[in-house]
Amino acid sequence: MNSFPGQITDIETYGDMSIVHVEVANQIELISIVLDTPQTVPYLIKGNRVNVLFKEMEVTISTQNELDISIENRISGIITNIEIGALMCRLTLETNFGEVVAIISSMSAKHLGLTENMKVKIMVKLNEVILAP
């Protein structure tokens, strides 16, 4: 699991749901949608510290910098290690807020021509991001 400490910078609530912005490094925000509101859980307050969690398997990798795609979280990273398995591939990526591990198919890794030291976009849909106070 990828886990990064951050600080809540914005909360948008509608009904029982909230979209929460968490700054994990200077100018870098991760966004999560949760079935909680500031009324249901005490930790949802601007300025509060939370951990942002997402699974390795939920990470999408793109070699293109700008992509028209409905994935809200996009962070730049550099591939520091690749382990290609028979079906799946494990990438270690360096970002401004720490090391991210991504597990994608070996098929995609080959198709994209991923190599070490390559600069890529790391993307995660907002409904895959868990907050842990």
Add this chain to the structure above:
Amino acid sequence: MIRLNIEKTLKSGGGNMVLDLELNIVKGEFITLFGDSGAGKTSTLRMLSGLLKPDSGIITVDGTTWFDSHKKINLIPQQRKVGYVFQDYALFPNMTVRQNLEYALQRNQDGDIIEELLDLAQLNELQQRKPETLSGGQKQRVALARALVQRPDILILDEPLSALDLKMRIKLQEYLLQIHKKYKLTTILVSHDVGEIVKLSDCVFELQNGRVIKKGTASDFFGLTKTSAKFRFSGEVLKIVQEDVIYVISVLIGNDIIKVVSDRREANGLKVGDQVLVASKAFNPIIQKI
């Protein structure tokens, strides 16, 4: 309300330990004492049941004083309405199941309770058997039934299920909950099994070196509510298998075995038998009518 405010110096292999406890237990709750071996859990239960005398302090149950060192009050175990179940069953080997229960009857007590408990514990067919012919789960059902003969208000369960296999443990957990509700008991459990504790208890007290160091509802206590993930369960790791660059971890949740794909960063920190939290966002699972 059960109020314990007691002190007792305990001698152990590693020297003396001072048990200095303040415990307030709400009537009708199912609570768990949690903590390392030697933290004072069993001694606390023995003092509540009258098997061990505190050096000083007070124990009151619903306003009645069971122990008061100043007033020199110390009710004998038979005067305290406590049922006690031990890990090793502590059945009389020379008596049948029925005799084990009957032995617990108080003088002049109506014997109807025996039939009721044999029924409830599904021991009717086993009532003429001796303990040595019973399985671990059956023995523990007898021990539980025996603890209820005197219609206690408080049921103490000192690691009652830890010697049993998983399947039997799950079955008896259901049974414990059923008894707790049916007889409106205040139940105090000692257990190390997180899944069991979360399933059974309303409240958990953690003991360390004779003191309560933490208290909370079971799910808060183990941090299960401390993520925004809504699809969450606790379970026990059954198997960890490396597949390619990932790990597949089989987890027993209730009666179901589920599989979780994991990275080695988590898998390396886990071993078979570990209690784990499995969580996912409410957005991930699919749901279908069957």
